[in-house]
Amino acid sequence: MADFDRFDRCEVTCIHEEAVSAVRQVMISDDVAQSLADIFKTLADSTRVKMLFALMHRELCVCDLAAVIRASESSVSHQLRILRTNKLVKFRRDGKILYYSLADDHVKTLFKQGLEHASHDEAWAAQFLDFIK
Amino acid sequence: MADFDRFDRCEVTCIHEEAVSAVRQVMISDDVAQSLADIFKTLADSTRVKMLFALMHRELCVCDLAAVIRASESSVSHQLRILRTNKLVKFRRDGKILYYSLADDHVKTLFKQGLEHASHDEAWAAQFLDFIK
Numbered sequence: 481m482a483d484f485d486r487f488d489r490c491e492v493t494c495i496h497e498e499a500v501s502a503v504r505q506v507m508i509s510d511d512v513a514q515s516l517a518d519i520f521k522t523l524a525d526s527t528r529v530k531m532l533f534a535l536m537h538r539e540l541c542v543c544d545l546a547a548v549i550r551a552s553e554s555s556v557s558h559q560l561r562i563l564r565t566n567k568l569v570k571f572r573r574d575g576k577i578l579y580y581s582l583a584d585d586h587v588k589t590l591f592k593q594g595l596e597h598a599s600h601d602e603a604w605a606a607q608f609l610d611f612i613k
Numbered sequence: 614m615a616d617f618d619r620f621d622r623c624e625v626t627c628i629h630e631e632a633v634s635a636v637r638q639v640m641i642s643d644d645v646a647q648s649l650a651d652i653f654k655t656l657a658d659s660t661r662v663k664m665l666f667a668l669m670h671r672e673l674c675v676c677d678l679a680a681v682i683r684a685s686e687s688s689v690s691h692q693l694r695i696l697r698t699n700k701l702v703k704f705r706r707d708g709k710i711l712y713y714s715l716a717d718d719h720v721k722t723l724f725k726q727g728l729e730h731a732s733h734d735e736a737w738a739a740q741f742l743d744f745i746k
Binding site: 502518526537540542548549586 | 621622623624625626627628629632635637639640641643646647648650651653654656657658659660661662663667670671673674675676677680681682686690691693694697700701709710711717719722723724726727728729730731
């Protein structure tokens with residue numbers, strides 16, 4: 481057994497039946513776990529994180545968003561489609577301009593929690609927490 | 614231009630300089646965006662979601678955790694290593710038994726927000742919100 485295995489395993493097999501049974505009763509299904517994992521997967525991309533962070537500050541049109549994160553409109557458009565499908569952003573059309581904003585406050589709270597988690601050890605995280613009110 | 618492109622783009626290029634400038638001033642760096650994306654990447658896996666959900670309920674030893682999610686100890690051990698490296702879980706040794714628990718309440722809040730987001734449209738999400746107090 482490798483050293484890292486010893487570090488992450490009990491040295492004997494010891495199942496506490498009462499604990500296992502109690503947790504199984506409230507356990508989420510595979511489908512629910514997958515749906516939850518998919519939400520986090522949408523946020524697990526640095527370009528999408530930057531776009532959401534920008535939209536957290538204010539509503540922006542697609543061209544503005546591309547300029548802010550210094551990406552092509554085509555790339556931003558592609559990522560917006562993913563964010564829209566996952567209901568993280570919403571849009572409104574004003575003439576020829578398409579404005580995007582956050583769908584709700586959940587993204588803000590998710591980012592805040594993520595940054596708070598990171599800020600235990602990372603100075604960079606703490607400073608950005610000030611931005612998310 | 615494909616239909617989906619028209620749907621996700623402005624029909625003219627129109628950069629609102631004031632908006633772009635204001636958002637750029639508070640924008641996160643590429644490194645910060647990547648670090649934040651990495652946190653969400655740790656949660657973007659259904660096995661790890663199930664393990665964290667189980668630990669949200671109570672502290673469990675490695676054997677218990679494997680029994681709860683019906684996975685091998687080797688697989689659970691591997692995922693625990695990833696969760697530990699990302700500081701989402703902590704452990705204590707009691708003799709030959711290794712007990713794991715959530716590192717802090719951030720995971721709980723992250724899951725709660727994820728479920729709340731999903732519960733706009735999905736009945737499954739709402740029922741599990743009751744579990745996370």
